[in-house]
Amino acid sequence: MEIHRAVVARVRPLSATMIRVTLHGGDLAAFTSTGVGDEYVRVFFPHGPDRGDLCLPTPTENGWQTPQGRPAAPMRTYTVRAVRPEPGEIDIDFVLHAHGVAAGWAASARPGDVIGLNAPTGLYRPPADLRRQVLVADLTGLPAIARLLEDTPDHITTRAIIEVPDRSSVQPLPDRPNTTVTWAFGGNGHGPSRLADLVGAAIPPGTEMSGGYVWVAGQTTALRSVRRYLRKDLGLATERFKVVGYWVPDSGAWTERYDALPSAMRSELEALWANTADEPEDLTIAYEERLSGLGL
CATH class of the missing domain: 3.40.50.80 (Nucleotide-binding domain of ferredoxin-NADP reductase (FNR) module)
Structure with missing residues (x-):
C-alpha cells in the first residue's frame, strides 16, 4: 500500500454544506486511480495547529504504522471526486459540519496545506448485463x-x-x-x-x-x-x-459503547465472520442484526 503526500492547490465552495479541495504536487505523480466511480481513499491530516506538520504513517504488509516517537495522523475516509492525470490533480469534496477533524480542516483549507492519502479502492461493480x-x-x-x-x-x-x-x-x-x-x-x-x-x-x-x-x-x-x-x-x-x-x-460514543462490551460478547461478534461458506452480505446482515440487538 502506498501513502502519498499531497498539497492543496485550490479550494472552492460547492454549496452551503460542501467544499471542494483540489490537491496536486507532493507524491501524487505516483497516484493511480482504479477508474471506479465510487473509489475512496484514507485521508491523513495534520495532528495539530501547524497545517504543514504532517506525520504520514509507514505502509506495512497489513496496513500502516506511525513512525516511532511521532503522533498519529488523524485519518478519515473520503470519495475521490475526480482524478486528472494531466496536470496531476485530485478533487475531494468535503461535507461541512460543526464538528470533526476533516470538516474543520476543510473549512479552513488554503493553498499550500498538506495532507496524505493512500491508494484508492472502488466498490461499484455492476453486473455485465447492466441496463x-x-x-x-x-x-x-x-x-x-x-x-x-x-x-x-x-x-x-x-x-x-x-x-x-x-x-x-x-x-x-x-x-x-x-x-x-x-x-x-x-x-x-x-x-x-x-x-x-x-x-x-x-x-x-x-x-x-x-x-x-x-x-x-x-x-x-x-x-x-x-x-x-x-x-x-x-x-x-x-x-x-x-x-x-x-x-x-456520534461515532466516538458508538466506539466507546462497543469497546465497553464484555470481551466474550465482542468475541461472539467477531466469530460471526468465521462462516466463510456464507455470502459476505449475509454475514454482514447477521452481524448488523446482532449489533442492533445490543443497542449499537
Whole structure:
C-alpha cells in the first residue's frame, strides 16, 4: 500500500454544506486511480495547529504504522471526486459540519496545506448485463453519485436519489441521457434518515431486477434495513447491489459503547465472520442484526 503526500492547490465552495479541495504536487505523480466511480481513499491530516506538520504513517504488509516517537495522523475516509492525470490533480469534496477533524480542516483549507492519502479502492461493480441502475445516497455519497453519473454509458437508464439537509445543499449534477435525479430533504444528522424509505419507494416489492443494479451509500446504521430489504425481502443476488456505510452518528460514543462490551460478547461478534461458506452480505446482515440487538 502506498501513502502519498499531497498539497492543496485550490479550494472552492460547492454549496452551503460542501467544499471542494483540489490537491496536486507532493507524491501524487505516483497516484493511480482504479477508474471506479465510487473509489475512496484514507485521508491523513495534520495532528495539530501547524497545517504543514504532517506525520504520514509507514505502509506495512497489513496496513500502516506511525513512525516511532511521532503522533498519529488523524485519518478519515473520503470519495475521490475526480482524478486528472494531466496536470496531476485530485478533487475531494468535503461535507461541512460543526464538528470533526476533516470538516474543520476543510473549512479552513488554503493553498499550500498538506495532507496524505493512500491508494484508492472502488466498490461499484455492476453486473455485465447492466441496463438500469438505482443510485441512492445522503449528502456524503453525493460526490460518488456525481462521478458515477459522469462515467455511466449513455444507454444505461439511471435513477439517482439524493437526500440532503435542505435546498441549500443541492448541487448541479452531470446532465446525462436516460437519467432522472430526485432530491429529498432531511436526514444527514439533522433528523431521521429516510434512506430506507427512499430505496423502498424506488424499488418496491415485486420489482423485476433483470439487468438491474442498486448502489446505496450514507449513514451506516440507517443502511442496515436497506441491506436486509434488498437481500432478504427482494431476494437480490449479491452482484445486483452494493450498500456502503459512510458514517455513524456520534461515532466516538458508538466506539466507546462497543469497546465497553464484555470481551466474550465482542468475541461472539467477531466469530460471526468465521462462516466463510456464507455470502459476505449475509454475514454482514447477521452481524448488523446482532449489533442492533445490543443497542449499537
